[in-house]
Amino acid sequence: MALSAAARRELDRILGPRGVVDGAVASLAYESDGLALIRGTPEIVLLPRDTAQCAAALGVLAAEGVPVVGRGAGTGLSGGATPVSGGALVGMARMRDVLELNLQDRFARVQAGMVNVDLTNLCAKHGLFYAPDPSSQQACTIGGNVGENSGGPHCFKYGATTRHVLGLVIVTADGQVLDLSQPRLEPDGYDLVGLFVGSEGTFGLATEITVRLTRKPAAVETLLAVFGDLDGACDATSDLIAERLEPSAIEILDRLTIEAVEQSVFRAGYPRGAGAVLLVEVEGSETEVATTVRDVTRIARARGALEVRSARGESERKKLWAGRKGAFGAMGRIAPDLYVADVCVPRTRLKELVLAATRIAAEKRLKLSNVFHAGDGNLHPNISYDRRNPDEVERVLAAGREIMELCVAAGGSLTGEHGVGLEKREEMCLVYGDDDLAVMRRVREAWDPARRMNPGKLLPVRGCREARGASLPRRAAPDHAPQAHGGSGR
Amino acid sequence: MSFNDESLVDYARTLDCIHCGLCLRTCPTYQLTGNESSSPRGRIALMRAVAEQRLDARDPAYGEELDFCLVCRHCESVCPAGVRFGEMMEHARASRARVSPKAAPLRFVRWLAFGHALRSRLLLSAAHGALSFAQRSGILGRLAPSLGARGAGLASLPEVPRSRDRELLPPCTAAQGERRGDVALLEGCVMPELFGRVNRATASVLSKLGYDVRTTREAVCCGALHAHNGDLAGARELARTLIAAFEKQAAGSSEPLPIVVNSAGCGAHMKELGRLLEDDPSWSGRAAAFAARVVDFSEFVAARLPDAARARFADPDAPYRVAYDDPCHLCHGQQIRREPRAILDGIEGLRRVEMPNSEGCCGSAGIYSLLRPEDSLAVLAPKLAEFQATGAEILVTANPGCHLQWQAGLSRAGSRAQVLHLAEVVDRALPAP
Ligand SMILES: Cc1cc2nc3c(=O)[nH]c(=O)nc-3n(C[C@H](O)[C@H](O)[C@H](O)COP(=O)(O)OP(=O)(O)OC[C@H]3O[C@@H](n4cnc5c(N)ncnc54)[C@H](O)[C@@H]3O)c2cc1C
Numbered sequence: 001m002a003l004s005a006a007a008r009r010e011l012d013r014i015l016g017p018r019g020v021v022d023g024a025v026a027s028l029a030y031e032s033d034g035l036a037l038i039r040g041t042p043e044i045v046l047l048p049r050d051t052a053q054c055a056a057a058l059g060v061l062a063a064e065g066v067p068v069v070g071r072g073a074g075t076g077l078s079g080g081a082t083p084v085s086g087g088a089l090v091g092m093a094r095m096r097d098v099l100e101l102n103l104q105d106r107f108a109r110v111q112a113g114m115v116n117v118d119l120t121n122l123c124a125k126h127g128l129f130y131a132p133d134p135s136s137q138q139a140c141t142i143g144g145n146v147g148e149n150s151g152g153p154h155c156f157k158y159g160a161t162t163r164h165v166l167g168l169v170i171v172t173a174d175g176q177v178l179d180l181s182q183p184r185l186e187p188d189g190y191d192l193v194g195l196f197v198g199s200e201g202t203f204g205l206a207t208e209i210t211v212r213l214t215r216k217p218a219a220v221e222t223l224l225a226v227f228g229d230l231d232g233a234c235d236a237t238s239d240l241i242a243e244r245l246e247p248s249a250i251e252i253l254d255r256l257t258i259e260a261v262e263q264s265v266f267r268a269g270y271p272r273g274a275g276a277v278l279l280v281e282v283e284g285s286e287t288e289v290a291t292t293v294r295d296v297t298r299i300a301r302a303r304g305a306l307e308v309r310s311a312r313g314e315s316e317r318k319k320l321w322a323g324r325k326g327a328f329g330a331m332g333r334i335a336p337d338l339y340v341a342d343v344c345v346p347r348t349r350l351k352e353l354v355l356a357a358t359r360i361a362a363e364k365r366l367k368l369s370n371v372f373h374a375g376d377g378n379l380h381p382n383i384s385y386d387r388r389n390p391d392e393v394e395r396v397l398a399a400g401r402e403i404m405e406l407c408v409a410a411g412g413s414l415t416g417e418h419g420v421g422l423e424k425r426e427e428m429c430l431v432y433g434d435d436d437l438a439v440m441r442r443v444r445e446a447w448d449p450a451r452r453m454n455p456g457k458l459l460p461v462r463g464c465r466e467a468r469g470a471s472l473p474r475r476a477a478p479d480h481a482p483q484a485h486g487g488s489g490r
Numbered sequence: 491m492s493f494n495d496e497s498l499v500d501y502a503r504t505l506d507c508i509h510c511g512l513c514l515r516t517c518p519t520y521q522l523t524g525n526e527s528s529s530p531r532g533r534i535a536l537m538r539a540v541a542e543q544r545l546d547a548r549d550p551a552y553g554e555e556l557d558f559c560l561v562c563r564h565c566e567s568v569c570p571a572g573v574r575f576g577e578m579m580e581h582a583r584a585s586r587a588r589v590s591p592k593a594a595p596l597r598f599v600r601w602l603a604f605g606h607a608l609r610s611r612l613l614l615s616a617a618h619g620a621l622s623f624a625q626r627s628g629i630l631g632r633l634a635p636s637l638g639a640r641g642a643g644l645a646s647l648p649e650v651p652r653s654r655d656r657e658l659l660p661p662c663t664a665a666q667g668e669r670r671g672d673v674a675l676l677e678g679c680v681m682p683e684l685f686g687r688v689n690r691a692t693a694s695v696l697s698k699l700g701y702d703v704r705t706t707r708e709a710v711c712c713g714a715l716h717a718h719n720g721d722l723a724g725a726r727e728l729a730r731t732l733i734a735a736f737e738k739q740a741a742g743s744s745e746p747l748p749i750v751v752n753s754a755g756c757g758a759h760m761k762e763l764g765r766l767l768e769d770d771p772s773w774s775g776r777a778a779a780f781a782a783r784v785v786d787f788s789e790f791v792a793a794r795l796p797d798a799a800r801a802r803f804a805d806p807d808a809p810y811r812v813a814y815d816d817p818c819h820l821c822h823g824q825q826i827r828r829e830p831r832a833i834l835d836g837i838e839g840l841r842r843v844e845m846p847n848s849e850g851c852c853g854s855a856g857i858y859s860l861l862r863p864e865d866s867l868a869v870l871a872p873k874l875a876e877f878q879a880t881g882a883e884i885l886v887t888a889n890p891g892c893h894l895q896w897q898a899g900l901s902r903a904g905s906r907a908q909v910l911h912l913a914e915v916v917d918r919a920l921p922a923p
Pocket residue numbers: 033034069070071072073074075076077079080081092112133134135136139140141142143144145146147148149150151152153200201202204205206207325328329417418454488489490509510511512
């Protein structure tokens with residue numbers, strides 16, 4: 001779908017210097033997102049600076065009938081921002097201004113390309129922060145977080161992105177601007193903002209986002225519990241949940257992950273040789289924190305923790321978290337590529353399902369490591385591989401699918417937080433039937449009748465019957481699904 | 491694993507990158523453009539595509555992305571997978587230079603700088619003499635506009651000091667007070683010409699700390715600029731000369747003599763010479779031994795300062811406000827961040843303030859500021875604003891390129907703030923024993 005020369009000139013005029021990029025070099029640099037297994041070749045990359053430029057550019061693309069893929073930082077792990085061959089990629093990286101910071105009512109209005117951590121840094125000096133903290137927060141954008149309804153370790157307490165988005169300005173497929181930034185607190189009528197969050201760029205592009213800012217808690221403790229094996233850490237998590245304790249984050253890292261992190265620039269001081277560590281953060285008033293810390297320590301010891309200690313001060317706390325957040329990247333030391341699976345399971349069955357994933361990987365001769373949001377039951381079995389080995393790639397994909405099927409059958413969900421994208425669109429049939437999907441398609445077409453926004457993502461391209469035969473397992477009982485908070489972070 | 495000069499881009503190294511994107515935000519060229527092909531992850535993807543023969547290394551857009559990179563190595567400091575980006579870029583540039591000779595004007599600048607001037611003390615001072623004459627005579631000011639953007643870069647160069655300021659150090663500066671040992675000092679190529687005063691301050695500090703400071707005239711340039719710009723053969727040749735010179739100088743000392751370096755870019759390169767000469771069996775061992783001797787001025791001094799008399803820069807009741815700007819090749823290249831700050835904090839009469847992005851590149855990047863003045867200034871602009879917002883009166887750096895860049899930027903912005911090398915600050919504060 002080639003752009004006409006006139007349209008190309010018009011885009012140049014709208015977007016100004018360095019605003020339109022094309023050619024072999026651009027298409028190679030943008031060929032995939034964080035899921036490097038799947039690639040596409042964009043026809044053109046557009047880098048608007050504001051809503052008006054974005055709307056004008058989308059108008060031109062609409063007239064030409066060109067598909068549009070939105071892109072934040074391209075850290076997504078399900079292929080959501082993978083370009084559609086022949087389509088346009090609209091990057092938000094030049095849209096990172098703060099438009100409004102209201103400390104009294106505690107909200108900020110920012111451009112969609114603002115990097116998550118910059119938002120938190122911006123309000124830190126006022127005793128506020130932006131709660132959703134994906135492990136990729138050093139790079140990912142607020143717009144991308146909205147696209148995926150991303151979570152993060154602390155979303156165990158605070159909830160995923162959707163709970164923090166108060167308003168949006170959206171540019172629709174035909175280049176119209178839809179302002180949903182007023183009123184800020186409760187929508188009258190349909191909650192279109194809520195609907196948009198998690199739509200993975202298939203409804204339109206968010207250009208301005210109003211987010212809730214959260215007040216920093218009075219006291220924080222970060223506990224590191226060291227276990228001889230992964231089982232103990234999983235059991236302790238199940239107990240914490242069963243006892244209804246309310247830490248703000250519960251994360252687990254296994255032996256391989258600890259090794260990789262300790263060799264990287266994010267060396268955190270996790271004990272090398274430990275079978276697993278449980279990282280728990282507790283926030284609240286001084287007394288709340290003290291009580292919860294005591295309970296967490298008791299439970300961890302009862303489940304065989306070899307050591308439970310608190311971070312000494314802010315800098316050690318930061319290091320413990322930086323290590324956790326650098327964990328995926330650190331796995332790059334083990335093999336050239338990493339497949340990050342992302343599933344949610346009932347938290348009473350953590351141990352059993354982690355074990356099953358380990359068994360599946362072993363059967364397929366694959367190297368598996370685990371680092372995950374235990375508190376949310378959000379597993380990330382990570383498989384290290386080399387994409388130049390086609391046989392290994394096949395085995396990785398097969399293992400990923402088996403793990404997913406197993407978790408869904410156990411009452412879990414397809415994705416914890418990374419979205420469906422290209423990677424899991426066919427697996428949507430594991431949880432939904434053709435009738436459910438038909439309703440979703442109609443919702444999507446209400447936003448984008450021509451289906452030009454991020455085509456081929458999120459929804460299966462074929463009917464389920466056709467894709468899988470009639471024997472697909474359906475999810476056992478939807479209410480077993482993990483958590484009231486919705487998907488949360490990695 | 492080592493790079494192989496013959497391979498277009500070492501394939502194996504590009505595989506360290508798992509495409510996570512965590513390096514995007516800190517990259518100055520991505521900050522400037524928002525374009526992923528100007529990001530570390532994007533550049534690695536391009537190198538990989540060249541290696542996989544999916545991209546022609548002669549593609550001018552590929553060359554542009556390689557040239558646009560400042561080799562600040564900020565990406566290395568944030569990369570969890572341990573990608574050695576600086577080294578990859580040197581090899582990518584070297585391999586590209588073989589298949590696609592540079593555009594003529596750049597080639598000339600490089601020829602002048604690398605082929606000749608930097609290798610010979612005589613030519614170097616002649617070149618600076620000419621520049622100095624051009625500046626004092628006003629020719630440069632008249633010439634600069636006709637050179638376009640590049641002229642702007644030349645016109646904003648600081649004044650070259652008059653010739654007596656450009657004198658080299660004596661072969662040995664004797665220890666003052668109680669003698670603690672010997673050190674070697676690298677005078678460098680650009681340093682004596684533009685910053686003779688920094689070298690003198692360095693030697694003076696070391697001598698006040700009780701060291702005999704020895705220099706050698708047999709080595710001129712360490713070759714860092716050559717390597718960064720892809721002239722690896724030239725860099726290796728200079729490295730051998732350098733190593734031999736310092737070996738000769740140390741002959742007779744019982745312990746390996748520390749080599750103190752006051753230029754972050756040279757120090758980072760010299761600490762990595764083991765890798766540069768890894769494939770050369772007769773030199774690899776010597777290079778590794780040499781590299782192990784290299785210490786940055788701040789590392790050496792921070793460990794020894796407390797023993798000395800109390801250092802005082804000014805009246806503690808009327809302190810100067812100072813900001814320290816991490817040179818990229820000190821913080822990202824050598825992971826040195828604490829020592830310079832500790833030194834400044836230990837001096838009376840200074841009140842140190844932090845700049846929010848002190849680890850971000852100032853845009854100097856070796857000869858980058860001459861080759862791409864507009865981009866260089868655009869990279870500096872946000873840092874300049876941040877420095878001014880701190881209200882500091884002194885900016886402290888530890889690298890000659892950064893020193894020039896800040897001087898040019900501040901004077902252009904009409905600021906009266908001074909730029910000083912850490913050694914100058916310490917020298918002024920430290921009393922003679
Ligand atoms: C190391 C690492 C750690 C990670 N940790 C976590 C984690 O803890 N929790 C988690 O949830 N995820 C995590 N992720 C996944 C990823 O970072 C998140 O999905 C993130 O929100 C993506 O943001 P982005 O800016 O990179 O968006 P992209 O990847 O560029 O895009 C993501 C999706 O959103 C759409 N989109 C982008 N911008 C807009 C916009 N302005 N309007 C509408 N749609 C848009 C895109 O089309 C795409 O479908 C991690 C990824 C990595 C590499």
